[in-house]
Amino acid sequence: MDTALHHMADGFLLVDGDWRILYANPAADRLFGTDGSRTGTVVGRLLREAVEGFRQQAELERRCHEAAESREPGGIDVQRSSDGRWYRIRLAPVPDGMSVYVSDIDEARIQEVRASRSRHEAVRRAERIKNLTVSLSGALTVQDVVNAVARRVLPPFGADGLTIGVLEESRANRVRVVGAVGYPDTFTAMVEAEPVPAVSPVADVLKGGAPLFVETVEEHIARYPHMAHRVHASGKKSWAFLPLIASGRSIGACSISFSEDRRLDDTERTLLLALSGLIAQALERARLHDADRDRATELQRGLLPRDLPALPTLTAAARYLPAGESMDVGGDWYDVLPLSSGRVALVIGDVMGHGLTEAATMGRLRSAVRTLADLELAPDDLLVHLNDLVADLGEDLYATCLYAVYDPTDASCVFASAGHPPPVLVDPSGKARFVDLEPNSPLGVAEPPFETKRVHVPDGSLLVLYTDGLAETATRPMSRGMDLLKATLDEALAHENAGAGPATDRTDRTTNHGAPATNHGVPATNPADPVPDPLLDRICDRLTAALLPSPSGTTDDAALLVARPRSFRASDMASWTLPENPRAAGQARVLIREQLTLWQLEDLLMATELIVSELVTNAVRYGRGPIRLRLLRSDSLVCEVADGSLTTPHVRRAAETDEGGRGLQLVTALAHRWGARYGTAGKYVWTEQQLPVPTVAG
Known part of the structure; x- marks a missing residue:
C-alpha cells in the first residue's frame, strides 16, 4: 500500500485529529513542501498553513474544517499561486484523522471552474452592492452613512478600520473627519486636531480622484515618512484610500484599513471603488439633510421663546x-x-x-x-x-x-x-x-x-x-x-x-x-x-x-x-373704595402717603401722588362708580384705579391755551408704563413705577 502511494502521480496526505501531517507521498512533498522522509513526525505546519501557496486559501480552510466536523467527504478546486496550475483537492475522514487526495484537473474543468468562480464573484459583488445600497438608502444623517459602511463594507473584506472625511467648504483643502470606526480614541483625537498634510494619502486621493492601496506599514512610511507617527498610532498595517466623488466633484475621502498585511486583488479593488461611489452619493445626501435639519432647528428655535x-x-x-x-x-x-x-x-x-x-x-x-x-x-x-x-x-x-x-x-x-x-x-x-x-x-x-x-x-x-x-x-x-x-x-x-x-x-x-x-x-x-x-x-x-x-x-x-x-402677600396689597366726588383725589393722596411710608417707599411719594390724583380725577369726571384704588408691591409699584365705565382713556395733544387735557401726558412721564384693561364690572387703569435701588451703607 505504501509503495503504491509512493509511486502515485497524484499527491496524498494523511493528517491526524490535530491536523498534523502523518504521511505525505513525493507528489505531496512537491506540492506542499512537506518532508516525506520524516513520516510519523510533526512537520510543524497545520494543513491550513501548508496550503498557503494556493489561491482560495480561505475557502479551502473552510472546506477542511467542514469535512472534519461533519465527518463527510468534501473537496474544492484551487489554483497554485507559484505556477498557476489547478488542482482538485478532496478530503475524506479516516479514523482519528483525514486523508487528503490531490490531483490535476484538465483544461475543460479549469475553464468551468473559472466561469463558475466568475459567476460567483459577480453574484457576491452584486449582493454586496445591493446590501450596501439598501443600508445607505435608509441613512438620513452622516452618522447613519458611517454606520452603514462599517456594517456592510468592512466585514466582507476582513477590514476593521474606517474613516470618512469631507472637504470643508469654508477652508480650502481642509478635511474634517465625520466618522471613524475601529481606531483608538487617541488616534481619532490626533486626526481631528491636526490638519491633513499637503502630501498624504488623502491629499493624493483628493487631487487625483483615483484610489490608493497601501499594503504594508513599510510601504506607507516609505511613501509618506512624515506621517510615521500617525501610522504607528493607528495600529493598522494595510489601507485602501478611496475618493468620494459626487456630482462630478470630490467631496472627501474614505479610508478602509486592516490590522494585518493585506493585498487586495483586482476584483476586490474594483468592488471597493464601485462601493465608494455609492458611499459618496449617500454622504452628499446626508450632508444636505443635516444642513436642512440644522436650518429647520434654527428656524424652530427662532419661533419659540429663547x-x-x-x-x-x-x-x-x-x-x-x-x-x-x-x-x-x-x-x-x-x-x-x-x-x-x-x-x-x-x-x-x-x-x-x-x-x-x-x-x-x-x-x-x-x-x-x-x-x-x-x-x-x-x-x-x-x-x-x-x-x-x-x-x-x-x-x-x-x-x-x-x-x-x-x-x-x-x-x-x-x-x-x-x-x-x-x-x-x-x-x-x-x-x-x-x-x-x-x-x-x-x-x-x-x-x-x-x-x-x-x-x-x-x-x-x-x-x-x-x-x-x-x-x-x-x-x-x-x-x-x-x-x-x-x-x-x-x-x-x-x-x-x-x-x-x-x-x-x-x-x-x-x-x-x-x-x-x-x-x-x-x-x-x-x-x-x-x-x-x-x-x-x-x-x-x-x-x-x-x-x-x-x-x-x-x-x-x-x-x-x-x-x-406665587400669590401676593396680604401685606403687599392695599385697596380702598373712594367717594364719587371731587374729594376722592385728596383722600387718595392721603392714603398713598400712609401706605408708601409704611412700605418705606418715600422716594416714590411725589410721583405716585400725582399719578393717583390724575387717575382718580379722570374716574370721577369721566367714569362712574364705584371707584376703587389699589396698590401692589412686587418688583415694581403698581397703582390701579377702577371704575364702572368702559370708556377708553387715551392721551391727547393739548393746545397751549387749553386749561386741561394734560393728565395722561403727566402719567406717561412719571410712570414706567401704564395701560387699561376691562372686566365685566368696568375698567382698570394701571401704572407701574420702578422701585428705587436700595443703597448699601459704607
Missing part, C-alpha cells in the same frame, strides 16, 4: 421635542407673557401638521397672541380673535390652543381652551388632577363663545400644560397617555417630597434667577413655596423620559410647560 421671563409671581420651565428624525419643523409652541398688576398669561398651542407652512402659521399665531395679550383681553375674547385669524388663513389650517391668566392678587387662574388637552393642576400636597375644562373646537372651525373656567391655585401648586404629542403616540391612545402623565407627576412629586428637608422659612425663597425676593429688607412677594426652582426642570425631564422614552421614534412634535405660580 428664554422664559423671570417673574416675581411665576416661575416656569419648558421643553420642546421635535418629531423623530424628520427635518420638518413643527407647529407646537408655548409662551409665558407678563401682564399688568403682576398677572401672567400661559399659552400653549399646536398647529396641526408639519412643515414650513405650519411653522409659519405657528409664528403668526404666537405673535398674534402676544399682541392680543398686550391689549389685556380676557382668555375667551382672545381665543375669539385668534379663531378669526386662523379661519382667514385657509380652510385646511387648524390649531389648538390653551390660554390661561394667573392673577396673584387672589391666587386664581382663568382657563380657556380651543380643542386643546386639559391642563394638570398639582396641589401643594403633590396630588395631580386634570382641570375640568370645556375643550371647545380647534381654532379655524370653532364657533364662539369659548367657555372659561376659574380655578383657585394655592401657593405651592404647579400647572402643567402640554400638547397632544407628549401624551399620544402611534401605539398609545390619548386617554392612556394622560393617565401616564398624571401617574408620572404623582410619582415625581412623591419622590421629591420624600427627599425634601423641613419646610424653609417664608422669607428665604428666591425668585427665578436666585435673587432674594425682597425690597429694602421687606419681602416683596409671598415667599411661601416649599418647592425649589430646580424641581421644574426635573419634572420636565421625568415627564419627557416617561412619556417619550425614544423621541427618535415619535411621529409628532411635543411641547411641555410647567409653571409654579
Whole structure:
C-alpha cells in the first residue's frame, strides 16, 4: 500500500485529529513542501498553513474544517499561486484523522471552474452592492452613512478600520473627519486636531480622484515618512484610500484599513471603488439633510421663546421635542407673557401638521397672541380673535390652543381652551388632577363663545400644560397617555417630597434667577413655596423620559410647560373704595402717603401722588362708580384705579391755551408704563413705577 502511494502521480496526505501531517507521498512533498522522509513526525505546519501557496486559501480552510466536523467527504478546486496550475483537492475522514487526495484537473474543468468562480464573484459583488445600497438608502444623517459602511463594507473584506472625511467648504483643502470606526480614541483625537498634510494619502486621493492601496506599514512610511507617527498610532498595517466623488466633484475621502498585511486583488479593488461611489452619493445626501435639519432647528428655535421671563409671581420651565428624525419643523409652541398688576398669561398651542407652512402659521399665531395679550383681553375674547385669524388663513389650517391668566392678587387662574388637552393642576400636597375644562373646537372651525373656567391655585401648586404629542403616540391612545402623565407627576412629586428637608422659612425663597425676593429688607412677594426652582426642570425631564422614552421614534412634535405660580402677600396689597366726588383725589393722596411710608417707599411719594390724583380725577369726571384704588408691591409699584365705565382713556395733544387735557401726558412721564384693561364690572387703569435701588451703607 505504501509503495503504491509512493509511486502515485497524484499527491496524498494523511493528517491526524490535530491536523498534523502523518504521511505525505513525493507528489505531496512537491506540492506542499512537506518532508516525506520524516513520516510519523510533526512537520510543524497545520494543513491550513501548508496550503498557503494556493489561491482560495480561505475557502479551502473552510472546506477542511467542514469535512472534519461533519465527518463527510468534501473537496474544492484551487489554483497554485507559484505556477498557476489547478488542482482538485478532496478530503475524506479516516479514523482519528483525514486523508487528503490531490490531483490535476484538465483544461475543460479549469475553464468551468473559472466561469463558475466568475459567476460567483459577480453574484457576491452584486449582493454586496445591493446590501450596501439598501443600508445607505435608509441613512438620513452622516452618522447613519458611517454606520452603514462599517456594517456592510468592512466585514466582507476582513477590514476593521474606517474613516470618512469631507472637504470643508469654508477652508480650502481642509478635511474634517465625520466618522471613524475601529481606531483608538487617541488616534481619532490626533486626526481631528491636526490638519491633513499637503502630501498624504488623502491629499493624493483628493487631487487625483483615483484610489490608493497601501499594503504594508513599510510601504506607507516609505511613501509618506512624515506621517510615521500617525501610522504607528493607528495600529493598522494595510489601507485602501478611496475618493468620494459626487456630482462630478470630490467631496472627501474614505479610508478602509486592516490590522494585518493585506493585498487586495483586482476584483476586490474594483468592488471597493464601485462601493465608494455609492458611499459618496449617500454622504452628499446626508450632508444636505443635516444642513436642512440644522436650518429647520434654527428656524424652530427662532419661533419659540429663547428664554422664559423671570417673574416675581411665576416661575416656569419648558421643553420642546421635535418629531423623530424628520427635518420638518413643527407647529407646537408655548409662551409665558407678563401682564399688568403682576398677572401672567400661559399659552400653549399646536398647529396641526408639519412643515414650513405650519411653522409659519405657528409664528403668526404666537405673535398674534402676544399682541392680543398686550391689549389685556380676557382668555375667551382672545381665543375669539385668534379663531378669526386662523379661519382667514385657509380652510385646511387648524390649531389648538390653551390660554390661561394667573392673577396673584387672589391666587386664581382663568382657563380657556380651543380643542386643546386639559391642563394638570398639582396641589401643594403633590396630588395631580386634570382641570375640568370645556375643550371647545380647534381654532379655524370653532364657533364662539369659548367657555372659561376659574380655578383657585394655592401657593405651592404647579400647572402643567402640554400638547397632544407628549401624551399620544402611534401605539398609545390619548386617554392612556394622560393617565401616564398624571401617574408620572404623582410619582415625581412623591419622590421629591420624600427627599425634601423641613419646610424653609417664608422669607428665604428666591425668585427665578436666585435673587432674594425682597425690597429694602421687606419681602416683596409671598415667599411661601416649599418647592425649589430646580424641581421644574426635573419634572420636565421625568415627564419627557416617561412619556417619550425614544423621541427618535415619535411621529409628532411635543411641547411641555410647567409653571409654579406665587400669590401676593396680604401685606403687599392695599385697596380702598373712594367717594364719587371731587374729594376722592385728596383722600387718595392721603392714603398713598400712609401706605408708601409704611412700605418705606418715600422716594416714590411725589410721583405716585400725582399719578393717583390724575387717575382718580379722570374716574370721577369721566367714569362712574364705584371707584376703587389699589396698590401692589412686587418688583415694581403698581397703582390701579377702577371704575364702572368702559370708556377708553387715551392721551391727547393739548393746545397751549387749553386749561386741561394734560393728565395722561403727566402719567406717561412719571410712570414706567401704564395701560387699561376691562372686566365685566368696568375698567382698570394701571401704572407701574420702578422701585428705587436700595443703597448699601459704607
